[in-house]
Amino acid sequence: MSYLEGLMSGYYWFQLGLIFSLPYVIPRGMHFKKHITILYTSTILCLVLSFIISPMYSEFYAELSKEDIHYRFILNSSINFLLIMVFSLQALSHSKFFIKKISIDKQLAENEKERRTRVLSNLGHELRTQINSINGVTQLILGGDLKEVPNKKYFEILDYCNENMLLLVNDMLDIHKIESGHFELIKEPKALYKFLNKITIPFINKAEEKNLELISYIDAKLKDVVVNVDEKRIAQVIYNLISNAIKFTEQGKITFFVKVIDLNKTNVVIQFKVKDTGIGIAPHNLNKIFESFHQIKNEKNPVYGGTGLGLAISQSIIDAMNSEISVESRLGEGTCFQFTLKLQREEALPNAQINTDAFTGDFSLNSTILVVEDNMVSMMYAKKLLEKHVTKVYHGTNGAEAIERIKEHKDIDLVLLDLEMPVMNGFKAIEHIKKIRPDVIVIAFTANIPSTEILNKLDSLGFDDILSKPFNKHQLFTVLQQYTLQTEA
Template identity: 70%
Template sequence: MVYIVLGLSTLILSYLEGLMSGYYWFQLALLFVLPYVIRHEIYFQKHTNILYSITILIMVISVIISPMYSTYYENITREQTHYRFILNSSVAFVLIMVFSLQGLGHNKSYIKKIYNDKKRAVSEKDRRTKVLSNLGHELRTQINSINGVTQLILDGGAEDTPKNSTKYFEILDYCNNNMLLLVNDMLDIHKIESGRFELVIEPKIIYDFLSKITIPFINKAEEKNLKLHSYIDPKLKDVVVNIDEKRFAQVVYNLISNAIKFTEQGEITFSAEVVTLENDTVSIQFKVKDTGVGIAPKDIKKVFESFHQIKNEINPVYGGTGLGLAISQSIIEAMNSEIKIESKLNKGTSFIFPLTLERLPVLPNKLEIKTVYNDDFSINANVLLVEDNVISMMYAKKILEKRVAKIYEATNGIEAIESIKANRDIDLVFLDLEMPQMNGFKAITHIKAYNPSLTVIAFTANIPSTELITKLDDLGFDDILSKPFNKQDVFGILKKYTDDVLV
């Protein structure tokens, strides 16, 4: 469009203005070269000023010394004058085209370079995402192995383990759980930074899980001679809300864990008080209050920064990755709220956040309440375990033995398909997703094609997300069991998908 407009303007001005239009276009051609030169001299303001000065000087001299009509044309014919004028205008226009094309060419090369850099950056980001995802998967697999051995030892009790050694295995179990939390924090912060963080909303009886949320920290508080209090507003009894229970619990766990960590004497209180209770919504103010070391005013905003830990001259850093509060704030922001801090040095800190949750008119008995199953039961069903990790296989077998009729084993998708075809009495399949030769994503297609009614449970160390759950559902999986798992998780699956329970 620029070239067309310039070309038409040249023709029109040549017709209307005579020779002056020719001089004008020569000067304009000179101006067109300036952006091209200045681009390479962007860091040299002095050189740029010199270029502009020379251009303006030449234009001024041209206006002063150039007559309106030159005597050079007096002795030539009208046709010769017209020819020379067209020649001058054409040269000027070609110069404009050349310099403009040079400028556009360089702009295009810069844009292409930026585009290629962006593609490389996206590729690098995808590569890092894949590496981090694989790292998380492998870490969770190894943690599951530790968890399996630990649970086997602890379940064995005094029969298999000397009494004096039991406490060490309990410590191992505690360390294993902490390692799992760290891995989950690492993956969560990556999801948050990449914009892939999401909530899984489900209907829950809020009073039931809030009243139990501080139980995991009772022993930890007692070890430091701290009092741990919990107050749940009685108005919340039988109130059903839509909430991501696991993510909410993660926030409270982080806040209580930090409160215990930074409190040497006194008490920690978790409270949930109703602000408003409507037919379709309920507003609750949550608070975690401690009597610990407190936070300096200058550091309050920093506590929510990733990998940031507050230091002071008196107390050392208390450990951790500095991710817990950053993740907690992101979770609460995803729930359309914000965590606020009230703190005084050496007097304590309060973390406060209000939540407005959707209330559902669902009776409590219509909700699925998590049941704690006794070990003393058996199910008349045959189970196929498909797992390439030896320790995970051993732990799952230990849980299932004496509780199911028969256990079949496979270490990859190919063996699983062959086992299902050879043993028509298999009722339930625990199918690992990541295996050599043939993974679970491919194996499920063949299994369902052979026996569509067979119940197949995804067995995975990946953290379940909406994307993963949707993918598994589309492939034909009936449910998902996430590693590391415990016997109650397995018992829940058995109870849910088998009918012949013999107590």
């Protein structure tokens, strides 16, 4: 029986060969038809050979001796073993080829991703620099005596458009960071109550233009509560939700609601809601609204403007805060977005952050400042803001000039240093500045969006703080007050 079983097993060798042939016919684009044809041809050929010479059917050849049967068994086994080896080597060859190709493609993709990131970062830097120039000139005009400003309404429109252009640029940079995995939060101790009470102010005019009621309820339990949070990112989420609520509401009201769910010594749990009486969202669209570049259209008003990035970015920000945005909506009745955050409490604000409204009237800073900036419009804007409120202002257009000014003027106690400049950039200039004057305060002056990587690099080089472009008067002097002495004008 063992001998017969051994003879019969030779018949099934070809089936084992087919198993080894499978990797050979994995779909490979345009060549798949060719490869599948080769497989079927090989299979049929193997099958025919097995039927012809298989010892299992040797009973039909009575004249065959045992030696002939044994010979046929060896022949059949050899053919099928050879077939297995061919397919195995072919599979190994293709596997190595595809592994190598995947490795090369991965490297090319990473290089392309890095190149696109660098290009987009440079593009964002240049766009924000130009936006800062437009913002600076507009603010200088509107910041003067309004009675003397001709065509004031046109400058206000320009200011509005400039702000929206900055939002679009930031949205594009944010979505790229999210998709490339470089998105991050920068947490600092913040008092949320005062900030949240003011957050709807920018939307009052928009709501009034559409005859909408904009209501804000902020839980009084948040008074004197300091939390560790990325305040700018929370503001970005709330701005997106309120802006969308106004955009998609034709009548009724928008309500911004903040409630403390739990408050203890270490943490606070806060629920945020933005509710409107707008057009609502169809049930089949609820899962789509958080997709990038996706906008919900309405038959009566199919176009509402925007990029469709706001909710996608907002969801990513809340995800990074270990929560999620939920939505409830009914067509024709309105929509309610809400999210809950658990935030770590801090004992108190740093002293430098307490006086946030110090620069509302006439004031002066007992400081001599060096502004180093290669963009002439940005330079003009910064100097105009500073000249009325500081002891003296010097200027330079690159790092080399900054070093010369530091050597020449011993009274300089603070430097606003741009990072990207010709001749010598800010990264190199600060090394020389700190060697000459270790006590001087140096603030990075840049159109780059701050990230942990940039902040760590600036800190290691000796920068004391950072001021991002575009900036306004309040942002400039809020940073400066931390390092200079304020006196009454």
